Amino acid sequence: MRGATFKGGTHPYDGKDLSKNFPIQPLEACKEMVYPLSQHIGAPAEAIVQVGDTVKVGQTIAKAAGFVSTDICSAVSGTVTKIEPRLTVSGAMVQSIIIENDEQNTAIAGLGEKRALDELSKEEIRKYIQEAGIVGMGGAGFPTHVKLSPKDDSAIDYVLVNGAECEPYLTSDYRMMLEQPERIVGGLEVILTLFENAKGLICIEDNKPEAIRIMKEVVKNIERIDVKVLKTKYPQGAERTLIYAATGRKINSKLLPADAGCVVNNVDTVISIFNAVCESTPLLRRIVTVTGDGANAPRNFQVPIGMSYEKVLEAAGGCKPETVKFVSGGPMMGMALYQLDVPVMKTSSALLCMIRDEVADFEPTACIRCGKCVSVCPSNLVPQKMLACVEKNDMEGFVKLHGMECYECGSCTYICPAKRRLTQAFKQARRSVIDSRKK
């Protein structure tokens, strides 16, 4: 079975064997739960609770501040003890609501109530998704209701479920496909109700034959849904490469998937959509893979959002003393944590414990112009020349070389024999160009 793919890309060591055979275990929430008001792209949500308020499981504690923004709900019952800036995964201090868990799990009325999909209007579906606080859970955190509100519903030809999971080590989407395939299909059916002309494609890399088999089995009698097998290659799960591999359509940085008639959602997002629309349950938990060579017991967990990584790691059996680096997310695009007392957010897919710091082990040396960065770039850019521009602080040259088309997948930095820090430079350059455009 040879999967569809894109030009470029790399094959980093995938490490998925560490955790892929362990079923998802639910974790109990910890005492202090932290809800940063900005866990998504767009305006931070506005807190609607005050210090001293009691909250219930599923209660909305912050409201979307505008269309591109989303709600936040509490995963525990208890008391709001503080509203103050807290450290988050990105290293930024973000205004957060802190809730002391009373461990009673008192839920709001109607939590978990079943709803029949065919009785809901499109507006109701979108409203439920927004109120559930659902964002892109693959990592970007773009509010899902915005994604699902293109200008013209009838112009959407494909609804893609991103089950590529091309980041090394991550197995959360894989486990969901094995354990909850009906929910994935259920969520996809919700989205398909919004787009009457669309076909649903569940996209899976060919290194997950078991997931492909199960998903194919579940969708075999559903006319509008198919499984699309993709070649295993990083970054196959990036939005642009995924759309291209699945449909042959191309988008660039200035276009949205909807411009190519596509809507793309991650596996966990689709399940959250099903939970929100059909079972009246907002986004309260997510699947986190605790893994890496430093983890004592690599596993997949269902973690209440707001729980600190420190507690998650404790529950997972801790890490080896030689662990030097912790990454929230995968090794290619995840964020390194300088301390573990940061909350699991809607976009946190994994806690990777690394016993080797490869970034520090290799000092960058002179570029030998081998061209490997050019051949792996999924955006068909020339990273070597882009870096030369950034080093000279020539932002105009950087933009001229189409530097803004880079989505920081890290392939060039991974492959570079001289260990040059290309992606890192491009991140800075892109921020500075975006900032200067705002002025």
Add this chain to the structure above:
Amino acid sequence: MLSKLYRVSSSPHVRNRISTSSIMKDVVIALLPACAVGVAVFRLPALLVLLTTCATSVLTEYLYSVLMKKKVTTGDYSALVTGLLLGMNLPPSIPLWIAALGSVFAILVVKEVFGGLGQNFMNPALGARCFLMISFASRMTHFTLDGVSSATPLAIVKNASRSQSVVDALGEQGINLLNMFLGYTGGTIGETSTIALLIGAGYLFLRKVISWEIPVTYIGSFLVFALLFGGYGLDGQYLAAQLCGGGLMLGAFFMATDYVTSPITKKGKIIFGLCLGILTGIFRIFGGSAEGVSYAIIFCNLLVPLIERIAIPKPFGYVKEK
């Protein structure tokens, strides 16, 4: 509190195993079969020349780094590659002091003065070879085989009278196609054995150190040029002598593909290969000397910045701006 802080870095947090030195090591390994044949055919003098150029190149780079208080980078094997390539481009009878002088020139003048590894605009080994060709023309073009003066197959073909067939001209000197393929002919130390060079090139392809664009377009365009303008038309013997009788194999697979001095993009590599084929054809067929590979490569090295300007690929999903 401080003890609980962990290391951070900007993503990606993992690196590939391939490094500059592992790539250079692969190039050295790929050159060894041709060196071995060179030493087998030309005996001790060839071995001494190779040892001299390698040792002098590495030593020059080491001393330069120490004297200029730069980080010593001899561990990346790039100086060794330059030394080996220069040695392979010299006739076995060359006096060792000339070989040493060439190595110093390659490292010092062509490479280090321009900023060291990655900054030179011309292949150091070829730059040095051309320097020696101009300075010591007769010694650089004096080839021997088994202790007897022996012209290279290319020179024999070039000087043959038009009434004589290529096979006869080569045959008079005891050269046949098999000899050329195996490497038992006059020539520089590393250029004579086509089979050994192909084995090395195959290794580089397998290890993904080089890609097809430059060698294929170079050899392909040169063959077409020789076919059209060589004067022999579709004469298999003539074309084979052009392919295997000189420095084309060594140049196309090991020197034109030098990362630093060739274009970085696919389109650029193809343009570069075409330029090389045409220039080599002009130099060999219309020029005064039988050989033209070295000059074609260093000339095209100078064109690389221009080629790259027109060979920037269109990004994924590119749409022309209105």
